[in-house]
Each structure stands twice: as structure tokens, then as C-alpha cells.
Amino acid sequence: MKDAKALYQQMKEEFCQETGFAMEDGADLAVRLYACAAQLESLYRYADWCVEQAFPQTAQGEQLALHGALRGLDRNQGACAEGVLRFFVPEARQLALTIPEGTVCMTSGLQRYVTTQAGTIPAGSLYGDVPARAEEPGQGGNTPVDTVRILTLAPTGVTAVTNPEAFTGGSDAESDEHFRARILESFRELPNGANAAWYRLRAMDHDGVAAAVVLPRVNGIGTVGVVIATQEGAPGEALLEEVREDLQNAREIAVDVTVSAPVIQRPTIKATIQPADGWSFASAKAAAQTAIRSLFGGERLGQGLNRARIIAAVMGTGAVSNCTLTQPTKDLQVEKTGLLLSGSIVISEGA
Numbered sequence: 001m002k003d004a005k006a007l008y009q010q011m012k013e014e015f016c017q018e019t020g021f022a023m024e025d026g027a028d029l030a031v032r033l034y035a036c037a038a039q040l041e042s043l044y045r046y047a048d049w050c051v052e053q054a055f056p057q058t059a060q061g062e063q064l065a066l067h068g069a070l071r072g073l074d075r076n077q078g079a080c081a082e083g084v085l086r087f088f089v090p091e092a093r094q095l096a097l098t099i100p101e102g103t104v105c106m107t108s109g110l111q112r113y114v115t116t117q118a119g120t121i122p123a124g125s126l127y128g129d130v131p132a133r134a135e136e137p138g139q140g141g142n143t144p145v146d147t148v149r150i151l152t153l154a155p156t157g158v159t160a161v162t163n164p165e166a167f168t169g170g171s172d173a174e175s176d177e178h179f180r181a182r183i184l185e186s187f188r189e190l191p192n193g194a195n196a197a198w199y200r201l202r203a204m205d206h207d208g209v210a211a212a213v214v215l216p217r218v219n220g221i222g223t224v225g226v227v228i229a230t231q232e233g234a235p236g237e238a239l240l241e242e243v244r245e246d247l248q249n250a251r252e253i254a255v256d257v258t259v260s261a262p263v264i265q266r267p268t269i270k271a272t273i274q275p276a277d278g279w280s281f282a283s284a285k286a287a288a289q290t291a292i293r294s295l296f297g298g299e300r301l302g303q304g305l306n307r308a309r310i311i312a313a314v315m316g317t318g319a320v321s322n323c324t325l326t327q328p329t330k331d332l333q334v335e336k337t338g339l340l341l342s343g344s345i346v347i348s349e350g351a
Contacts, residue, residue, distance in 0.1 A: 001044050007037035056183045060176055068179060071186045073201065075179050079208035081134040081141030081170030082236075085115060085148060088127045088160040097121040097157050099130050105161050106150040111140055113148055113167065121158075132163075134170055137207075139231060141170035169239075171208050171231040178299070194252045202250065203228050203259070206243050208235065211301035213336055218258065224251070226259045227337045229298035234261045234339075262301055265334060266343030270327035271314060272350035279319045285347045287319040296342040305332040305340055324350060 002010070011033045016022050023030050053063035065075050087099050099119040106112050112135040119130030134141025148163040182204060189197040196214040203212040203226050210231045218225030228235055228243055235243075244259040251257050269292055275284035291313040295305060307325055314323045327346075334340055 001048060002041070004034065004038040004041040007040050008034045011037060056180060059180075064176055064179060064183070068183050071183055073179075073182055073186060074205050076171075076174035076204070076209065077207050078137035078173040079169055079171045079230075079239075080137045081143070081167040083113075083132060083163055083165055083167035084129045085113060085132040086127050086129050086162050086164045087119075087121060087155070087158045088162075089121055089157050090159050092124045092126055093121070093157070094123055096123050097128070097155070099128060099155050099158070103130070103155060104135070104152045105132070105148050106152060107143055107147045108149070111143060111148075112136070112152075113141075113163075129164065132167075134167060137170065138172050139170050141167055142232065143167045168232060169208065169230065169236050171210065199224060199226055199247065199257075202247060203243050206239065206246065208239050209243065210298035213262075213302050215337070219256070222254055223256045223258070226257065227262050227301065228259060229262050229301040229339050231298045233264055233298050233341045260337075262337055262339035263335065264339055264341055265332075266341050267332055268327055268344045268346065269310065270325075270346045270348075271310075272324045272326060272348050273314065273320045274322040274350050276319055276321045281349045284317075284319040285349075287317040288314045288323070288347050289345045291317050292345050293342045296340055298339065301339050302334065302336045303340070304334055307331055322350065 012023055012030070015029075015033070023033075052058040053060070056064065056067040059067055068075060085103075085105055087103075089097060097120060099115060099121065101115055101118045103115045104112055105114075113132045114135050115130045115132045117131055119128055121128035143163070144166050145164065146162050148161060148167070151158065151161050182201065186197070186201060189195075196216060199214045200212045203209055206228075208230050209228050211229045213227045215225035215227065217223055226243070226247060228240070230239070240259055240261065244257070247257045247259060271288065271292075273281075273284055273288055275281050279287075292310060295309060295313055307328065307330070311323050311325055314320050332340055
């Protein structure tokens with residue numbers, strides 16, 4: 001595609017050929033021609049953008065969502081992490097203290113959590129637990145125990161807060177590339193309301209589901225098993241029930257559908273590395289561990305992992321000049337319903 005400068009130059013040459021007059025760049029007409037060239041460049045760019053958005057292979061954002069809608073698919077919008085907030089009072093009271101619904105608390109990293117219903121600190125108790133969830137969907141809402149410690153606006157009498165269990169279940173909105181893969185798959189394997197493709201695509205339309213595997217005749221004729229995974233791995237009971245109810249209501253007649261979580265495997269990864277020039281061992285180790293963790297996730301349901309891919313991920317960080325993988329000693333394999341998640345990652349420094 002020609003830019004404004006090239007289009008302007010072409011206009012000047014055409015003008016010279018037609019009139020026999022060489023136009024100076026500072027002339028009034030030259031300024032007008034350059035403005036026209038800029039508009040033409042904008043039109044060229046818009047035309048190219050339209051062509052890209054016309055096909056699911058290259059469409060992005062809202063236009064990709066429209067392609068998905070034509071196939072009966074919706075982008076997974078992600079899910080909010082859920083857990084419990086524990087509110088404290090300095091001394092026990094004779095009357096129960098109410099914790100209002102919508103009370104907001106935060107981590108030191110400013111991740112916000114909000115109570116989903118009103119709760120109480122019972123009379124005679126120093127604390128009370130109230131269900132809560134992350135204010136925004138995303139994996140950032142998954143936080144360890146005892147990290148939600150900030151009261152943004154403390155209920156009367158409450159002096160402290162924490163989370164006695166980890167907040168889990170948060171997942172990011174589906175990326176363009178992941179959604180695009182689902183759309184293109186719907187063309188390659190057409191769902192017909194009864195085949196495996198239909199059950200898989202229907203299950204993956206639920207927010208929080210990163211991958212699904214369908215098992216025809218899992219319990220004999222007339223049965224279908226669906227295994228789902230979230231980005232974190234195993235789905236919660238609420239998500240399992242949501243997908244189960246949807247598939248039961250939409251299934252064909254005389255078919256029994258079961259929905260279950262995957263069988264989780266957490267292999268130990270051990271490697272010896274040599275830091276690249278300019279990298280300390282601590283920094284290289286952290287980069288290697290991050291790269292290895294990125295190879296695991298719910299979207300890899302039913303997929304194994306080759307040793308070569310682990311080494312390639314570590315070397316691809318640029319922080320490592322050499323890597324020796326000591327565990328696993330062979331490629332990692334899982335059953336169709338299995339899921340590999342990150343286990344212990346032990347990195348040591350080699351000579």
C-alpha cells in the first residue's frame with residue numbers, strides 16, 4: 001500500500017506530464033495535493049482493514065465476535081474469582097454486627113473484592129465470614145490466603161479483614177486467537193446438535209471454560225460424557241452444574257449427559273541452567289520458572305508435553321545460555337480426560 005508521500009509524488013509526476021509544468025513543493029496547489037494524498041492513504045488503510053475484518057482468519061475484536069455470532073458462538077468473557085472474606089472486631093459484642101452486601105476490600109496490589117451478600121459477625125464472636133468475589137473478571141483475582149488485608153470503607157466496628165482461603169476461579173476473557181481457533185474449528189467440524197463437536201462447542205460457550213473434551217458412549221449407548229477445564233484447571237461445582245444443566249436441557253432425546261472435571265496431574269520439573277551474559281542466576285531462574293509455568297493451563301486439556309518444548313521455552317527467555325532437563329526423563333503423557341498443571345519447578349545452576 002502506498003503512503004501519503006508516495007501518492008503525493010505520483011500526483012506531482014502526473015501533473016508535470018499533463019501540464020509540462022514542474023510544481024514546487026511549497027506551492028499552494030502542492031499543499032492541496034498533499035492533503036488529498038493523506039486522505040487517499042487513509043482510504044487505502046480503511047479498505048485494507050475492511051478486507052481483514054471480512055474473514056474470521058484475520059478479523060479482530062468486535063468484528064471477530066460478529067463472525068462468531070454467525071456460527072452461534074460467543075466469546076468467553078472470563079470469570080471473577082470467588083472466595084470468603086473474614087471481618088474482625090477488636091472485642092466480642094452482645095449483638096450481631098452486620099456486614100453489608102457490596103463491602104469492598106483490597107490486596108496491597110489494589111486488587112478489589114466485594115461481598116456478594118450481607119453477612120454478620122455473630123454475637124460473642126470476634127469475626128465473621130462473608131462470601132465475596134473479585135470486582136473484575138480475570139486471573140488477577142486469584143489470590144493466596146491472607147492477602148486481602150485492606151478495608152476501603154470499614155463497616156462500623158470492623159477493624160480488620162483477611163481471606164482465610166484463596167480466591168480461585170478467576171479467568172481472563174477469551175483472546176482473539178483462542179476465539180478465532182474455535183470459530184475456524186466450527187467450519188472444519190460442523191456441529192449438528194448431536195455430534196461431539198456440538199457438545200464441545202456448547203460447553204466452551206460458558207464463561208470460564210477454557211477447554212472441553214467429549215466422550216461418546218461414556219457409560220454405554222445413549223450416554224455422553226463431557227469433561228471441562230478452566231484456565232486454572234479444575235472447574236468449581238457451580239460451573240460444572242451450570243454446564244450440566246445447559247447440556248441436559250439442550251441434548252437430543254433419550255441421551256444422558258454427564259459433566260465432570262479433568263484428572264489433574266502436577267509433574268515435577270527439574271532443570272539445570274547456565275545464566276546468559278548479563279543475567280544473575282536468580283533472575284534467570286525466575287525467567288525459566290515463568291516460562292515453564294506458561295506451558296501448563298486448562299486450555300491444554302488432554303494434551304501431553306514434550307521435553308523438547310520445555311527446554312525450548314527456557315531457552316526462549318533469552319536469560320539462559322544452556323539448559324539441561326533432568327526431570328521428567330521422558331515426554332509427559334495424559335489420557336484424554338487428563339490435564340497437566342504446573343507442579344514443583346526446581347531450577348539449579350550448572351557449571
